[in-house]
Amino acid sequence: MMKEDAISKQAFSFAADLRRFTQIIFSRICVSSAFHLRLKKTIFILWLLFGTSLAHAAKIGDLRETDWLEQAARFWSLSDPAVVNALIGSVLMGVCCGLLGAFIVVRKLSLMGDTLSHAVMPGVALGFLWAASKNPLAIFIGATLAGLAGTWLVGAIKKTTPVKEDGALGMVLAGFYAVGICLFVMIQRSPTGNKSGIDKFLFGQAAALSTQDLWLMGIVTACALLAVALFYKELLTTSFDVGFARSSGMATGMLHSLLMSLLAFAVVISLQATGVVLVSAMLITPAATAYLLTDRMGVMLTLAALIGVGSAVLGAFLSFLGHSLPTGPFMVVGAGVAFTVAYFAGPRHGLITRWFRQASRRRRVRDENTLKALYHLAEQSNFAEESFNLGQLAAQRNESLPETEERAAALARAGFATVVQATENGLPGTHRNVQLTPSGWRRASEVVRNHRLWELYLTNAAQYAADHVHDDAERVEHILGEEIVRELEKRLNYPQLDPHGKPIPQTLQPAPAGDSAATGYRQPGS
Amino acid sequence: MNGFIPAFDFQTVFVEPWQWDPVGTAWIVGMGFLVSAACGLVGTFLVFRRMALVGDAISHSILPGIVIAFLISGSRGVLPMMAGAVAAGLVTVALIEAIHRGSRVKPDAALGIVFSTLFALGVILLALFADKVDLDPDCVLYGEIGLMPLMQEARIGSVSLGPWPVLQMGIVFLVLVALLFLFYKQLLVTSFDPALARSLGIRASVYHYGLMFCLSVTVVSSFEAVGVILVIAMLIFPAVTGTMLTDRLPLILGLTLPLGAMYSLLGFHLALWLDTSIAGAMVVVAGALFGVAWIFSPRKGLLALALARRRIQHEAATA
Structure with missing residues (x-):
């Protein structure tokens, strides 16, 4: 069934050149020989797709046949x-x-x-x-x-x-x-x-x-x-x-x-x-790649055309390297690679991008929860204390000490807190204390304010019972933006106390003087 | 144009091949029948699950699977080929799912991207390793069913069981029939009423992936004979032609056998007459038979519909 014509022979000699070249590269980077063969086959294609420009830089004087390099020069010199x-x-x-x-x-x-x-x-x-x-x-x-x-x-x-x-x-x-x-x-x-x-x-x-x-x-x-x-x-x-x-x-x-x-x-x-x-792939793949990258039709059209041109030129180039290799498959694989990159790393919808965004959101929520716990500790001491030891914080968070240490370290990394050795009678003690920085203090107040404002809003505006609002507020406190906070304050008439009677920290602006009598909590129905 | 279509001569087209080489002719026609019948059985369920184009996708994307299996094992054995094809088939299905779940690309575009890219990879691998892989890209596209009599023969002792591919296809066909009898009810329910299947405790995903497995095995056994693209025709045409004639699933499944025989026999002789690709001619026959059913089907055909419309108009006019 094998076709013994000139085309396959040319393809054969081209493939042999490339294999020799990959072998040289591989012997240099010392791949362990067990995986050598399999890996070579896999990486070969990848190399073909990405590594052509790299190949120019590599010293290939030790190759006897530089046929494909001449081909590349011929291609780009036009x-x-x-x-x-x-x-x-x-x-x-x-x-x-x-x-x-x-x-x-x-x-x-x-x-x-x-x-x-x-x-x-x-x-x-x-x-x-x-x-x-x-x-x-x-x-x-x-x-x-x-x-x-x-x-x-x-x-x-x-x-x-x-x-x-x-x-x-x-x-x-x-x-x-x-x-x-x-x-x-x-x-x-x-x-x-x-x-x-x-x-x-x-x-x-x-x-x-x-x-x-x-x-x-x-x-x-x-x-x-x-x-x-x-x-x-x-x-x-x-x-x-x-x-x-x-x-x-x-x-x-x-x-x-x-x-x-x-x-x-x-x-x-x-x-x-x-x-x-493979024509259909040239219709679908560049356009779908563009679709992953933007939400605007005009931009999508431009991107699709650009990606189409890019993969088509790449395909023409790669197939030219091997004399009579078919053009279509290289173009399609080029477009497929573009799609894969967009799928994983697209700025807005990419899988990895979304994963990073979620991870950073999780990290932020965790930091904010720790800040909130520190605020609560400060509140319990009537804002007399400024630094708290990790044991207290662990008790407040219901966490083990190592976990809390990690949290405190995360806060320190974000610049929200400093972790210092506690002093006992002027001497370094055994405990470690965590102390909020000004920015940490502001953020902590904001989160607590968001939480309490939202609780108040739910009880006043949505007629929730005061003991049912905590869980919802736990989620919303991390999402509320400044604009919504301002709107909430206005609607609630610049409240001072939350439904449980605790003061709402003021971080944006002090309540207007005329409203100083405003009590936060209204009894439902009053 | 002159002489492009050879003169038709009943003697040379229909009689002589059976006189000159009855055994070889029988293997070719038999292979055609087995391919059409096996694909027809699997394809019927694909068509009713509205997954006809998944068959298209898998038949394309098994190519890299086969080539890679070939490069790794270095042989053209049945098992590596099957393993490569099944792996590629399941990877295709999983990739399509991943793309349309993990991004906002619609399933149809996801399918188009996956199979064309994998197929292109397969063609590149074939072109690059042409010295090692004993497959011809053109043959991948339209098959070499005419070479069946020349294939290596399977033997038990001194008894010849026929060419290997035909034997393999026969086994696949028999296994498919057996599976069909065993799991008919489950396949029926999961194809037509997934909600009922769930309430009966039938795991739809098991049958989904099982069907995909059968599809991959069938396609890899057939593609050497008819090529990747014509396999799609073999998957779809028996089912849709049957649908034109009846509404009963057992009958549609049963009809794939006579339809397969007709595709194979008529296609073979058509190809002889025109001196062209046998697999291509088989599909042309399949298309023509669908055309006949489309026009002349007693209940759903175009003629029947036109007659019914005229009768209604007539009744409305006289009433």
Whole structure:
């Protein structure tokens, strides 16, 4: 079954070069030999994705064959017209797919893109047969028609049979693809088919783009940009609220057809670069990555286009390194890496980002609880004492001494408190004391104030019983911001005492003089 | 265009292969039948669970699983391939879940991202390790069912049991049938009424992952014959064609067998006639048969619907 042709041999020699290179790198960083082999295989791909720039810096004079390095130089010097074509093509494709993909992703039509990209196959083959050569225009027309026929068929199956959307999509995808495969094989077996280069449509080869292809790509990308610019408001509205769009008189059906036609165009022009199988990934992945990074549609469109361009250029470059490696898979893996990074480290929705945010919130809540306990201790001594030993604090918090020591250390790190050796009769004692700094004191007062204000608000405004408000206040005290606190104070008429009769610490401003008689707690119903 | 479609000759297309090489022809057609029937059984439940495209995703993403299993084990044995495929299949399902649970990306986009990226990884691995991995990317896409008679034969003593892939597919098919009989009720309930399943104490997730396991095993056994993309057709077409004809699940499941036989036999001869990919032709036949059912189905077909509409209009006009 192995294909003994020039392509796989080239790929083989390229792979051998890279393996030799990785071996040298690995022998230098002394990986323990047991994992050597497995690790090498895994890291190899990672290295391929990330390490290419690093490879320039590494001394590789001891490599005999620097074929791939020459290739890299050739790529970036742009001396080869095929490279220029591949680059321009990748950029155009990235922009076009990113822009349209953004609408596909927010409309939950991602898999329509997948189906469409497979459905164009028979059109490509028929266009090829019609023109009897690789004429871009004939292929473009054939593929677009096939793609639109596929989209229409999905709708028809959904409307007139009990088959659900996923089934209809899968059927059209596989059925059209099968017709395409049959035609491809027939073309390849026909006398003119051998040199046709039609097999490049399966996995893509950006270096095979002709000037004619580029013109077509340019026109389609311009059309897509123009359509998005002209109908931005309409596309946005129909994407998020079809009912509203219809009621405000937008031609939603027309807009859907417009989007589908543009999508078919985009798929067709991307075929040469990424291949039939993986076009849909170039539509979905950059757009979904952008979706993770922003909440604004305009920003999302820009980001999706940029990520599309980035992964397309990266894919073209990596596949160029290995002569005849297919372009599409590298582009898709590049986009996949971008998605993974955004998934974990996106500034707002990233998994790790959220985890850090939660951890810091937990830390803050813990610090504030310790501060509150210190405030309570101070209150018990009628604010006579200023420093408290850790044993007292532990008793107040119902914690063990080591735990409390950790808490006190955390407060010291945050600058809220200092931990000092207690003095007994002027001599260093055995206990350790914790003393609040001014900022710690302010924060502690704020938390206690939030707690007591909220308790008061619940009893007065929400008619809670005074003994039911503590637990809720325990949670809310950490979240209340200054503005809400001010609003609460105003509504409660600048209270002095909480429902349990304890004074509410004043931290923002002293109560206005005229209201000095304001007692905090009103009896319900009074 | 001239001569692109060869002249049809009943003798050369339908009779001669059976005269020249009856055994080889039988293996090819038999493999086609086993693939369609096994995929049809698993696919029916996928379609009713609205997971048809999960089949699509898994069939793509087992590619890196197989290639990595191949690189690690260095052999094309059944067990490493199965293990690689099942691992890749479960990883796919888990990744899709993780993406749409852990971020705001919708499930459909998550599915598209996962399978295309994994498939791309598989293709890259194949291209890079072409010297080691005895798989051809083109074959991955549309299969090599025509090579079945040339595959290594399974033997017990001196008795030939047929080519390995066919035997493997046969075993998978029989196991699937057995599992179907054992767990029919549970599968039925979890597919159609998850709430009832929960109240009956049936663990839906067990059957979900069990189905995914069966799917991975079936797909990996089939993909050598029909390629990753045409497997999807084999998963979906029998079920939807059956749905056009009847509402009863046992009948739909039963119909996958004659449908599979028709796909295989007609597809084989269509491919002979047109001199093209057998697997592709099988799916073309599957699509055509669905088209026939879509139009002519006695109760749900387009014709029946049109006739019913006319009768109602007629009655409304005369009343």
